[in-house]
Amino acid sequence: xxxxxxxxxxxxxxxxxxxxxxxxxxxxxxxxxxxxxxxxxxxxxxxxxxxxxxxxxxxxxxxxxxxxxxxxxxxxxxxxxxxxxxxxxxxxxxxxxxxxxxxxxxxxxxxxxxxxxxxxxxxxxxxxxxxxxxxxxxxxxxxxxxxxxxxxxxxxxxxxxxxxxxxxxxxxxxxxxxxxxxxxxxxxxxxxxxxxxxxxxxxxxxxxxxxxxxxxxxxxxxxxxxxxxxxxxxxxxxxxxxxxxxxx
Amino acid sequence: xxxxxxxxxxxxxxxxxxxxxxxxxxxxxxxxxxxxxxxxxxxxxxxxxxxxxxxxxxxxxxxxxxxxxxxxxxxxxxxxxxxxxxxxxxxxxxxxxxxxxxxxxxxxxxxxxxxxxxxxxxxxxxxxxxxxxxxxxxxxxxxxxxxxxxxxxxxxxxxxxxxxxxxxxxxxxxxxxxxxxxxxxxxxxxxxxxxxxxxxxxxxxxxxxxxxxxxxx
Numbered sequence: 001x002x003x004x005x006x007x008x009x010x011x012x013x014x015x016x017x018x019x020x021x022x023x024x025x026x027x028x029x030x031x032x033x034x035x036x037x038x039x040x041x042x043x044x045x046x047x048x049x050x051x052x053x054x055x056x057x058x059x060x061x062x063x064x065x066x067x068x069x070x071x072x073x074x075x076x077x078x079x080x081x082x083x084x085x086x087x088x089x090x091x092x093x094x095x096x097x098x099x100x101x102x103x104x105x106x107x108x109x110x111x112x113x114x115x116x117x118x119x120x121x122x123x124x125x126x127x128x129x130x131x132x133x134x135x136x137x138x139x140x141x142x143x144x145x146x147x148x149x150x151x152x153x154x155x156x157x158x159x160x161x162x163x164x165x166x167x168x169x170x171x172x173x174x175x176x177x178x179x180x181x182x183x184x185x186x187x188x189x190x191x192x193x194x195x196x197x198x199x200x201x202x203x204x205x206x207x208x209x210x211x212x213x214x215x216x217x218x219x220x221x222x223x224x225x226x227x228x229x230x231x232x233x234x235x236x237x238x239x240x241x242x243x244x245x246x247x248x
Numbered sequence: 249x250x251x252x253x254x255x256x257x258x259x260x261x262x263x264x265x266x267x268x269x270x271x272x273x274x275x276x277x278x279x280x281x282x283x284x285x286x287x288x289x290x291x292x293x294x295x296x297x298x299x300x301x302x303x304x305x306x307x308x309x310x311x312x313x314x315x316x317x318x319x320x321x322x323x324x325x326x327x328x329x330x331x332x333x334x335x336x337x338x339x340x341x342x343x344x345x346x347x348x349x350x351x352x353x354x355x356x357x358x359x360x361x362x363x364x365x366x367x368x369x370x371x372x373x374x375x376x377x378x379x380x381x382x383x384x385x386x387x388x389x390x391x392x393x394x395x396x397x398x399x400x401x402x403x404x405x406x407x408x409x410x411x412x413x414x415x416x417x418x419x420x421x422x423x424x425x426x427x428x429x430x431x432x433x434x435x436x437x438x439x440x441x442x443x444x445x446x447x448x449x450x451x452x453x454x455x456x457x458x459x460x461x462x463x464x465x
Contacts, residue, residue, distance in 0.1 A: 060447035062406040064413075065420055065440045073433035151312060158314035162413055169317055182324035190313045190321060197312040 006175065007188075014171030015192065021085065021157045021167060025092035026150060032097025037104025038130060051101070058098030064159050067091040071163035088160035096153050103145045107138035140212060147204040151197050158193070168192060255434045259426050263438060266422035273340050273408050273418060278401050280344025285351025289359060290381065292352070311349040316410050318342050323414040339411025339418075347404050351397060358393035359385060395458035402450050406443065419443075 039051035058066075070087040074080070082090075111134050119129035161169035172189040176182045291303040310318070319342045323335065333341065362385050370380040412421035419442060423435035 056448055057444055059451070060406075060444035061440060062409045062420075062443050064407075064409045065436065065443060068420070068424070069433075069436050069440055072427070073436050076433045155312075155314040158316040159410075161316070169314070169320075172317070173320070176320075176324060182320075183328060186317060186321040186325050189317050190309075193313040193317060194309055 006179075010171045010175055011168065011188070011192070014166060014168040015196075017085070017165060017170075018157050018167040018196070021089055021092070021160055021165065022154055024089045025096065025157070026153055028089065028093025029095075029097035029100050029149075029153065030146075032094060033100025033104050036097065036101035037108065038135075040101065040105045041108050043126070055098050055101050058095050059102075061095065063091060063095045063156055064162065066095060067159055067163055084160070084163050084165045088157075088163055088165050092153065092156055092159070096149060096156065099152075100146065100149055103142050103149065104138070107141040108134055110141055111137045143204075143208045147201070147208065150200060150204060154197055154200060155193065251437070252432065252434060255430065255432045256438060258430070259423070259435045259438065262422045262426055263419065263435070263442075266417060266419035266439070267442070269336065269416065269421070270405075270408055270418040273336060273343060273411060273416070274401070274405050276340045277343035277347065277404055277408070280340065281347035281351050281400065281404065282397065284344060284348035286355055286386075288348060288352035289355035292356060293359065307349040307352055310346060311353075315342060315346045315407055316413065318346055319410060319414050335411065335414045335416035336418075338414060339408075339416045343404055343408060343411070346407075347400055350400050350403075354393045354396045354400070355389065357396075358389035361392060362388045391461065394461060395454055398454035398457060399451075402447055402454065405447060405450070409439075409443075 036051045036054055039047050040055065042048050042051070067088060070091045071082065071084060074087075075082055115133055115137060116129060119133045124132070157167060158169040160167050161173065164170070168189060172185050175185050179185070288303055288307050291299050292307075294300050294303075319338065322333070322342050323338045326338075327333070366384055366388065367380070370384045375384065408418060409420035412418055412424060415421070417425070419439045420436075423439045426435040427433065
């Protein structure tokens with residue numbers, strides 16, 4: 001049976017690696033999401049086209065295959081050697097960043113056109129409008145779908161085990177080989193992921209409440225509250241289709 | 249950086265085998281996900297608490313844990329208690345089970361979207377519970393969730409390579425084996441490109457479907 005010794009020696013470092021991969025790839029995908037998402041609203045068609053192509057390519061790709069490719073094919077082709085942790089993080093960040101860019105683009109598109117026009121009337125530059133008008137208003141809309149995406153990313157981190165990053169899943173597989181038993185190991189592993197997801201959901205909900213409190217202070221308060229009140233079920237529908245859109 | 253087309257030629261027959269296996273896993277996995285998801289969604293609306301509660305707990309658990317670990321669990325743990333399954337069968341069951349928890353949410357949203365008056369009308373006509381579901385609620389609910397379900401088919405396609413990790417010879421499985429035998433990288437590149445080539449038209453198709461259905465309602 002599994003003992004505390006084994007847990008401490010194998011799973012604890014694995015949990016730590018999983019958290020590291022999660023944090024690094026979440027930061028990377030947030031950056032990618034904001035850059036690609038805002039570029040997809042650019043005035044110049046070529047910029048829009050390139051950012052859109054990025055989105056379509058990564059949305060159409062399987063994260064696992066991309067990870068294999070980053071870990072084995074790219075080093076062979078270029079003659080470089082990546083640390084597995086970084087190929088894994090890069091693959092996850094670039095893939096989930098593409099899903100996130102759709103969230104950013106959608107939220108920006110949902111900002112009332114009059115707000116953009118007001119910015120133009122004040123002769124704000126494009127960057128000023130984005131930073132001071134559009135993104136602050138779009139942000140609260142992005143938080144719930146981004147939380148869903150973060151849970152997807154947490155589950156996605158298990159993929160790094162196939163390129164020999166010693167995360168939780170990798171520790172579980174090693175233990176199965178070493179101890180020749182699987183039921184307690186994989187059950188524990190599933191429970192650990194569930195607990196991590198649970199903690200993450202709680203953390204994010206706290207953040208979400210803060211973001212909503214922020215909307216309360218913003219001038220478009222009435223608008224935001226009204227749309228939420230009108231469609232409680234519509235919101236859940238949107239959340240589920242948003243998740244699908246992000247994934248699919 | 250070189251790309252050797254002769255290697256690609258050698259890989260082609262096995263690639264096509266892999267494509268067939270991927271499509272097979274996708275088709276059967278979709279069937280399971282669509283059918284089981286509907287069962288979950290209806291069970292979550294059951295009047296009995298002892299049905300609702302465990303179903304919600306199980307689906308939440310499956311949704312919040314990684315498919316990859318679930319596949320390991322199905323492949324290494326389940327045979328100790330019950331039937332042992334081939335890697336492909338395990339993969340199909342795993343994909344179907346995992347995505348059924350997502351489709352359950354989609355169905356749930358669709359069922360919630362059916363106006364309350366429809367339930368009341370069915371009650372007023374004293375339709376049985378089964379009849380209410382089959383003739384009144386589901387026909388209205390399923391129509392509006394088709395695009396969202398379609399998105400999950402594309403998502404499932406992209407997660408299907410995970411079955412290679414437990415040894416199924418799908419597109420990625422074949423590519424991995426081929427690369428290990430020949431020490432080349434072309435096979436994995438080809439499979440990656442193939443995914444984009446398949447997934448892009450599929451998602452376009454769903455967008456068209458979405459627009460059609462929205463216009464018709």
